[in-house]
Amino acid sequence: MSDKYDSLLEKVRNLEEQNSAYYKRIQELEEKFERETHATKIELRNVPKETHETKDDLLNILKKTGGVLGSTLQQSDVKNIYRINTKNEGNKPIIADFTSCLTKDKFISNLKKYNKTHANNKLNTKDISMDGPAKPIYISDNLPQKTRQLFAAGRDFAKKNNYVFCWTSVGRVYLKKSEQSKPILIKCHEDLNKMSTE
Structure with missing residues (x-):
């Protein structure tokens, strides 16, 4: 009985170790999937929302922003664009999903160059011809x-x-x-x- 009990305990330990390894692997795969899903996305914050705003309006904002930064965009460069809901009641962030990581990385790189060369007047809503007082536009990777x-x-x-x-x-x-x-x-x-x- 003692030998059987020890054998059973050993099997339980092995199963627990296997389950722990599987769980860790699943977590790693989930994180990798999330990174890949977000790899082509950027987030634009502090951009005022227009009345009856459409996806075409958002795409136009993105294109104008790209034009200021030196990243000329075609409609075929953008897979999807939309605003997301947040707890903040202000302007909801805009998520732009590019068709390739290269386009997205170039966009972010050009943003950094622009803000560096315009340190006293970084990218803002006036640059993209939006009405009202100038508001800084913040752009970053869209993270999981x-x-x-x-x-x-x-x-x-x-x-x-x-x-x-x-x-x-x-x-x-x-x-x-x-x-x-x-x-x-x-x-x-x-x-x-x-x-x-x-």
């Missing part, structure tokens, strides 16, 4: 919820621990202590916890 939370935690960690840079690239979060230091990939909240104790 988990990555968004990790990015927020990374920015908080950077402020508290004197890290100069915290950014995202291809759905991953990075930290950098200084201009000369190497980028640190942050995969999960535990990575930040470990860095806090080092």
Whole structure:
């Protein structure tokens, strides 16, 4: 009986280990799928909503923005475009889903160049001929919820621990202590916890 009990316990342990490995693998695949789903998407924030706004209106906003940045866009470059609901009652963010990562990366790259060369007058609503006072337009990668939370935690960690840079690239979060230091990939909240104790 004792041998049978020990054998049963061993089988249970093996099953638990297998289940743990499967669960971890499933999580990794889900995260990879989310990254790939968001890989071609950008998010435009602080853009005023027009009355009776349509997808064509949103596409026109995106094209005008691209024109200012030096990223000429055709309708065929955009798979989908829409506003998302948020708790904030202000202007809902616009999500633009490009047909390729290359188009999206070029758009983001041109944005960074534009804002760098127009440091005192960064991209705003006046640049795209929108009525009303000039409002800054913020554009970034559209991140999955988990990555968004990790990015927020990374920015908080950077402020508290004197890290100069915290950014995202291809759905991953990075930290950098200084201009000369190497980028640190942050995969999960535990990575930040470990860095806090080092």
